[in-house]
Amino acid sequence: MMSTLFTDRLWKRVDTIWNSYLDHPFVKGLGEGWLEKNKFKHWLKQDYVYLIEYSRLLALGSVKAKDLETMTTFAKLLYNTLEVEMDLHREYASQFGITPKELEETEPGATMTAYTSYMLNVSHRGGVEHVMASLLTCAWSYNFIGKELANWPGSVDHEFYGHWVQMYSSEEFTKLTEECKDLMNQLAEGKPERELVELEEIVVKTSLYEYMFWDMAEKEEEWPVNLAVNQIKSS
Numbered sequence: 001m002m003s004t005l006f007t008d009r010l011w012k013r014v015d016t017i018w019n020s021y022l023d024h025p026f027v028k029g030l031g032e033g034w035l036e037k038n039k040f041k042h043w044l045k046q047d048y049v050y051l052i053e054y055s056r057l058l059a060l061g062s063v064k065a066k067d068l069e070t071m072t073t074f075a076k077l078l079y080n081t082l083e084v085e086m087d088l089h090r091e092y093a094s095q096f097g098i099t100p101k102e103l104e105e106t107e108p109g110a111t112m113t114a115y116t117s118y119m120l121n122v123s124h125r126g127g128v129e130h131v132m133a134s135l136l137t138c139a140w141s142y143n144f145i146g147k148e149l150a151n152w153p154g155s156v157d158h159e160f161y162g163h164w165v166q167m168y169s170s171e172e173f174t175k176l177t178e179e180c181k182d183l184m185n186q187l188a189e190g191k192p193e194r195e196l197v198e199l200e201e202i203v204v205k206t207s208l209y210e211y212m213f214w215d216m217a218e219k220e221e222e223w224p225v226n227l228a229v230n231q232i233k234s235s
Ligand SMILES: Cc1ncc(C[n+]2csc(CCO)c2C)c(N)n1
Pocket: 047, 050, 051, 054, 077, 080, 081, 085, 137, 138, 139, 140, 142, 143, 210, 213
């Protein structure tokens, strides 16, 4: 009997959530080319600091890996994040007149902090399979979005957002995503149902965090600065 892949089971849980990203005004605007640049700039800055924390998670994956092959997969993903994906961000930032140093010094926002803290927490507490479950949604959902948007008329050739769509729908990135899915399936193999439920929960939670991240960018989320100032004054 051929058992179903763990990622097929995961897909059933995230299908509706991920499809809702495509209706979100930020993603829709990016794919259709009318997204306000300020909103994209907000995403870009928060995403840069997100990717720094994500890189720590990848390094942790290498630490917790039980074999060299798994260590190498995490190391490859780490290199890809720091050099390829973050280069896309640095390139877009230069078009806004933002230097790499300024990008790096972005003040972490509430949603970004909640999302990365969640991933780092479950990964520190768990094993290598928990690290992989935390990372999976990020790579896979962006590839899903990229490939969907690439089918929308004019998205790939858009003078500003085209590069974004090309990057996340690229063959190279699709291959990397498949490696992540393969590794998740390998790590889930033979695990008791109780543990699979735990891993599934992580993938669902990170999928909800992804939605919140799009929303954070759309709303250009800020910390309630005035409130903080007033509290200091009255104390
Ligand atoms: C909030 C947020 N979620 C996912 C990604 C996409 N992403 C993060 S790491 C990685 C794989 C290796 O580079 C990919 C595709 C992002 N940029 N921002």
